Amino acid sequence: MKLSRFKLKIGNRELTLIITIALIYVFMCFAKGELFYARSNIEAIFSNLSYDLLLACGMTFVIILGGVDLSVGAVLALSGIIATLMAQSGIPTGVAVLAALAFGLAIGCFNGLLIAKVHVAPFVATLGSMSICRGMCYVLTSGYFVANLPEAYLNIARGSFLFIPNKILISVLIMVALAILSVNFRPLKSMYYVGANGRAAFLSGISSDLVKIIGYGISGLMAGIAAVLMTGSLGMGHASYGLSFEMKAISAAVIGGANMAGGEGSFLGTALGVILVALVNNVFIMFNGSPNWSGAISGIMLIVAVAIDVIRNKIRERRTA
Amino acid sequence: MSVLELKNITKSFGANKVLTDVNMQFEKGEIHSIIGENGAGKSTLMKIIGGIYRADSGEVILDGKPIVMHSPIEAYAHGIGIVHQELSIVGNMTVAQNVFVNCEPVYKAGFINWKKMNSDAKAALAEVGADIDPTEIAGNLSVGMQQIVEIAKVIAKKVRILILDEPTSALSDKEADRLFEILDDLKKKGVSIIFISHKLNEIIRISDKVSVLRDGVRTGTLTRDEMDEATIIRMMVGRDLGRLYPPRASSRDGQVILSSKGLSRKNKFNNIDFSLKKGEILGVFGLVGAGRTEVALSVFGADGLDEGTVYLNGEEISFRSPSDAVAHGVCYLSEDRKISGLFVDMEVRENVVSACLRSVCSRAGFLNQGMISQITDDYIKELDVHPSDCSRFRIRNLSGGNQQKILFAKWLAAKPSVLIVDEPTRGVDVGAKSMIHSILRRLAESGMAVMMISSELPEILGVSDRVMVMSEGRKTAEFEAEGLTEETVMNAVFSMDGGLK
Numbered sequence: 001m002k003l004s005r006f007k008l009k010i011g012n013r014e015l016t017l018i019i020t021i022a023l024i025y026v027f028m029c030f031a032k033g034e035l036f037y038a039r040s041n042i043e044a045i046f047s048n049l050s051y052d053l054l055l056a057c058g059m060t061f062v063i064i065l066g067g068v069d070l071s072v073g074a075v076l077a078l079s080g081i082i083a084t085l086m087a088q089s090g091i092p093t094g095v096a097v098l099a100a101l102a103f104g105l106a107i108g109c110f111n112g113l114l115i116a117k118v119h120v121a122p123f124v125a126t127l128g129s130m131s132i133c134r135g136m137c138y139v140l141t142s143g144y145f146v147a148n149l150p151e152a153y154l155n156i157a158r159g160s161f162l163f164i165p166n167k168i169l170i171s172v173l174i175m176v177a178l179a180i181l182s183v184n185f186r187p188l189k190s191m192y193y194v195g196a197n198g199r200a201a202f203l204s205g206i207s208s209d210l211v212k213i214i215g216y217g218i219s220g221l222m223a224g225i226a227a228v229l230m231t232g233s234l235g236m237g238h239a240s241y242g243l244s245f246e247m248k249a250i251s252a253a254v255i256g257g258a259n260m261a262g263g264e265g266s267f268l269g270t271a272l273g274v275i276l277v278a279l280v281n282n283v284f285i286m287f288n289g290s291p292n293w294s295g296a297i298s299g300i301m302l303i304v305a306v307a308i309d310v311i312r313n314k315i316r317e318r319r320t321a
Numbered sequence: 322m323s324v325l326e327l328k329n330i331t332k333s334f335g336a337n338k339v340l341t342d343v344n345m346q347f348e349k350g351e352i353h354s355i356i357g358e359n360g361a362g363k364s365t366l367m368k369i370i371g372g373i374y375r376a377d378s379g380e381v382i383l384d385g386k387p388i389v390m391h392s393p394i395e396a397y398a399h400g401i402g403i404v405h406q407e408l409s410i411v412g413n414m415t416v417a418q419n420v421f422v423n424c425e426p427v428y429k430a431g432f433i434n435w436k437k438m439n440s441d442a443k444a445a446l447a448e449v450g451a452d453i454d455p456t457e458i459a460g461n462l463s464v465g466m467q468q469i470v471e472i473a474k475v476i477a478k479k480v481r482i483l484i485l486d487e488p489t490s491a492l493s494d495k496e497a498d499r500l501f502e503i504l505d506d507l508k509k510k511g512v513s514i515i516f517i518s519h520k521l522n523e524i525i526r527i528s529d530k531v532s533v534l535r536d537g538v539r540t541g542t543l544t545r546d547e548m549d550e551a552t553i554i555r556m557m558v559g560r561d562l563g564r565l566y567p568p569r570a571s572s573r574d575g576q577v578i579l580s581s582k583g584l585s586r587k588n589k590f591n592n593i594d595f596s597l598k599k600g601e602i603l604g605v606f607g608l609v610g611a612g613r614t615e616v617a618l619s620v621f622g623a624d625g626l627d628e629g630t631v632y633l634n635g636e637e638i639s640f641r642s643p644s645d646a647v648a649h650g651v652c653y654l655s656e657d658r659k660i661s662g663l664f665v666d667m668e669v670r671e672n673v674v675s676a677c678l679r680s681v682c683s684r685a686g687f688l689n690q691g692m693i694s695q696i697t698d699d700y701i702k703e704l705d706v707h708p709s710d711c712s713r714f715r716i717r718n719l720s721g722g723n724q725q726k727i728l729f730a731k732w733l734a735a736k737p738s739v740l741i742v743d744e745p746t747r748g749v750d751v752g753a754k755s756m757i758h759s760i761l762r763r764l765a766e767s768g769m770a771v772m773m774i775s776s777e778l779p780e781i782l783g784v785s786d787r788v789m790v791m792s793e794g795r796k797t798a799e800f801e802a803e804g805l806t807e808e809t810v811m812n813a814v815f816s817m818d819g820g821l822k
Contacts, residue, residue, distance in 0.1 A: 186678050186686045193675055196664040203623060203661055204676040204731070205647035263666055 013257035017272035024279055032286050041282070043165065047233070049278045050171035051076070052248055053271060054226040056256075057178050058108075058219030059249040060270045061188075065215045066195040066262025067122030071111060072223045072249060074133035076242035079104045079227035081137055083153075084146040084237030093152040101224040107133065108220020112213030126216075130246070137239035146237040157232030167229040174225070178218075179267035191215050196263030244295075251298050252277060255305040277301060322385055324349050324513050325370070325401075325482055330379035332365055339365045340537045342379070347482065347513045352504060354516045354524045357534030358557055358722070358750035363517050366534070367484050370515070371403040372396030402480035406487045406748075410467045412460030417442035419459045420474045445477040446470070449503045463610070465496030472503065476512075483507065484515045489523060490748055493608035493776065501527050519750060521550050522779075533557055558752050565755065566783030567762035569803065573786065575599030577635070578770040579651065579739045581620065584629035589615040590794040593629070597739060597770035602761060604785025604802065605774045606810055612794040613774045614656060617741045621653040622646045633739075647676060652737035654728060656744040656774070662728045665716045669706075670697040672716055672727055676735040700730035705756065722753030729760060740764060741772040746780065758784050778807050790814055 028036040035041065055072045062069045083100035087093055107129055114125040159166045182188045193201040194208045202208045223242075231237045254260065255276065256269030280301060281294045323346040332340040340362045347353050357363050368374045370381065372390035380387045383399055390396050393403070410419055417439045418425075426437040442455035451469045453462070459470060468488060475483060485504075489497040504514055504527060518524055524531055525548050532542040533556040540556045580596035590612035597603055605613050618624045620631055622640030630637050633649060640646040643653070655661040663672050674681050674693050681696065682688045697712045704726040706719075716724055725745070732740060742761065746754040761784060765771050775781050781788055782805055790798040790813040798813035 184688045184690070186682045186688060189688060190678065192667065192671075193664060196667050197661075199661040200655075200664055201675070203621075203643050203653065203655055205642075205644035205735075206675070206678065207642070207644055263664070 014266060014269050014272060017256070017269065017276055021272065021276055021279060024276075024283060028283060028286065036286060043168075045278050045282050046168050047165060049274055050167045051226040051230050051242075051245065052252060052274045052278070053171045053175055054222045054229075055219075055245055055249040056252040056270045056274050057175055057267065058222035059246070060253045060256070060258055060265045060267055061178075061182075061191055061215045062122070062219050063250070063253050063258040063260060064191050064195045064262060064265040065212055066198070067115060067212075067216075068126065068250065068260070069108075069111065069216060069219045070123065070126040070246050071107065071129035071133060072219060073242035073245035074130040074137070075104050075107050075220055075223035076227045076230065076245060077137045077237075077239055078107075078133040078140075079224040080231040080237040080241055081140055081146060081239065083228055084149055084231050085140065087149050087153040088146055090150075093150060093156070096153065097156065097228050100228050101221060104220040104222070104224020104227065105217050106220070108217040108223075109213050111220065112216030115216065116209035116212040134239070141237075141239050143239055146231075147235065149231070149235060154232050154235060157229045167233060170225070170229065174222075175267060175271055179271075182267055187211065187214060192263055248277070248298060251302040255302060257309075273305075323347060323382075324384065326380075326382040327366075327370070328380040328382060330366065330369060330376045330381075332362075332369065332374065332376050338537060340369075340376070343534070343537070343539050345532055345539065345542070347515060349481075349513055350508050350511045351529045352508055352514045352516055352527055354518065354528040354531040355534060356518065356521070356524055356531060356553060356557060358752055361534040361557075361750075362537040363534055364486065367403060367486060367515070367517065370396070370401060370482075371484060372401070397478050397480070400479065400481035401484070402475035402478055402482070403484040403486065404468075404471050404475050404488060406490065408464075408467055408471055408491075410459045410470060412458075414459060415455065416446070416453055416457050416459050416462070416470055417455035419470055420445055420455070420477055422474065424478070441477070442473075445473045448476055449473050450506055451503070463496070464491045465493065465499065468492060468496070468500065469503065472500075476507070480512070482513045482515065484517075486517045487519065487748065488516075489518060489520065493610075494778075495608065497523070519748065520777075521553060521751075524548075524553070525550065554751055557750070567759045570601050570762075570765060570786045572600055573598070575601060575768075575770075578633065579620075580632045582630050582632070584616060584619065584626060584631070586615065586619055586625070586627050588794075589619075590791075593791075593796050595772075595789055595796070597772055599768055599770050600765050601786045602765050602771040602773055602784060604781040604788045605772060605791060606776070606778065606781045606788060606814070607791035608776065608814065610793075611791040611814075613791050614743055615794075616791075617653055617743060617772070617774060620646075621651065621741065623653075647735055647737075650736065650738035652676065652732045652735050652740050654732050654740065654742040654745065656747065658724055658728045663716050663724060663731070665724075668713050668715060669701075669719070669727055670694060670712045673697045673700055673730045673734055676731050680736075696734055697730075700727075700733065704730055704760065706730070722749040725749050725753060725757065729757065733764075737769065739770045739772070741774070743774045744776065745773060746775075746777070754780075778810060781810070782807065 058072060059069060079100040082103055083096045086096035086099055111126050111129055114120045115122050157167045161169055190206050190211045193206055194211045198208055230241060252273035253265060253270045256266060256273035258265030258270065277298045280297055284293055284297060285291055325347040327343055327345045330340055330343040343366060355363050365374065369376050372393045372395050388399060390399070420442045421438055426434045426441060428434050439455045446453050446455065449469060449472055451473065453466060453470065459467060462470065488500060492500065508514055516528065529545055530542055531548055531553065533540045533553060535557055543552065575598045577596045577598050582594055584593040585591050593616050595603065607613050615624065619626045622642045622645050631639060640649065659665055664675065670693055673696060681692050694712065701709055701711065706723050706726045711719060716727060719727065745761065746757050749757065761771055761773060773784060782802060785802045788800045788802050788805060788810065789796060790810060792814050800809065
């Protein structure tokens, strides 16, 4: 009885990920001891992960809608440059931060408009935005760092609350909020319908265009938030920030169970996907592997996750078809 | 000796036994039909013959020798070909390319021999009696013609056993007639044909034998002179269905809820007037392509209108989008449940509330899960959906008839005052069909105005109170359904100024 229930649950993506992460964690605690479970190492894992977590959240919505957002990395860079340029020139921190968020949201909504109303393919629309934003970064900075930021701006990302660094706190809170809202909040729940069957959603009276614009808007907004945290944390803005972050976000979402065909995706899964990739990279470094391998490792994990999915679906089909 | 014989075929999926000890014999030059309710195991049986599934036990015997197949390609090698219910025509390729998909005639170096391909295609099409230009783009053909190309594609592989899975569900009567002539011709050439359909009249018309499946068991095989509708239905459902159609409206003087004047849309329909009364079912008949669905979609706000006015409760109205129409109580149950009706990979409960999300959430926009479960359970009970604990099942795992019931539940949950249903019983079995007819009548009696678009004439005559006929985008006639005959309606279809006088 107990065994069969356990079996049933293990088919579930989130549980598989939790078990994998736990196994790696326990293994590392024995293999490397103090070096691994020291607060500084765990914090290092998490601090790099907070940007990925935010972008992957936004990406999960977009993938649920059956699309993809390639622009998030570039939007992160440009939002960061806008905010740091403003903060550097003495504009109040609050205004600079709001500008970064508003810019991210606006680019996201612009992507959504192109996709929903003009029917541009998501890949193409967001590829265009990506090039524009990345290009604008260099136009605005000529490739120089934007440094000398006021203390107040830096403190947003560097401060901490109850011993938890702000940027980890912010990204985890946003993640949890979106995960809860996506189940029960109508405008977000509608995304699953639109992604699962756009025509049926439209004929069911769901405003699919609006839903798409909201989805891409959230994705852009997440990039804006990540930009403020990243520039604050590193103390400067630069045109090369966020390079290929969109690919990391897509990988994390897919490892977490999102279906590129739309209609399926889980925020808990995405979060676990982000953590797993970060953990594996850390493990690799702990064993004195070159950090240059990190891209290749996440690629391998992505393909393994998708392959496991395909195999599992085949088994399920054979059982139930 | 039979060409193909099935011996004690048994097949289960998990704990679910789909076929139990099925025996059948198929003879050369014979049309052998298989009929049964949705979920009776017809498709599974065909997939076993076609090499897609393997039976758990039992034998497939071809020319007296047991064969084991691992893929559809092996089935083709044995001369067995299936024309599936869903067309697999590639719309932007030519007819010839479609016919020879994956077996194009080539020169030695591997380049395609276009000249030979086109002439071979011409010959293959001639074999099925069709005069279609092989260089035509397949997407430009009518659905009926595409169906014939699909058959030519299978025949071109020199099959001896041809399986057709509901080939007429998307065809007009005229196109279906054409198809039957072709089948008759193939039969005379010695091909064994296995024909699967839900339409009793078709089966009786063309089959030499009919085998009936119920719950995975063959309940009998009838020869040509034993076949009649009542016997077949009894063997299918295990009981008499009683009245085939529900009674007509008890009162005909309800007020007009939805009406239109001079609706036109370029190249789709022209000058359509209709009126829907409270408590009444208006049947809309026409051949495929008559413009019925297009009118419904335009009224519903999914497509635009070029001219004309729609009135709701006497007031002029124009729905900007389906969500606008739904908010005004006008609902449209689409003709293809998988493509535009249901979310097949989502749960039953999510589907049931998909058209009434606003009414199941708090003012702040949070969904009330308890309410969703309640509504779902109520409709599962009311519409007798099987299994009764399917609330969290994915739609994909329900049978066709039960999927259609969920589609009804979805629109009933939106509390419409006007319900437009498009081909409400396409691809569902006799039992579910009669259930859906009585649901429609019950809805009308409860004060709803119902418009039923259908291509099945007996259904139109049996269920409607009034019948509107459309042909090539125009309304050609309107009749009282009482005492109306099939001939009168068909005359109205083919004469443009039939009953308008």
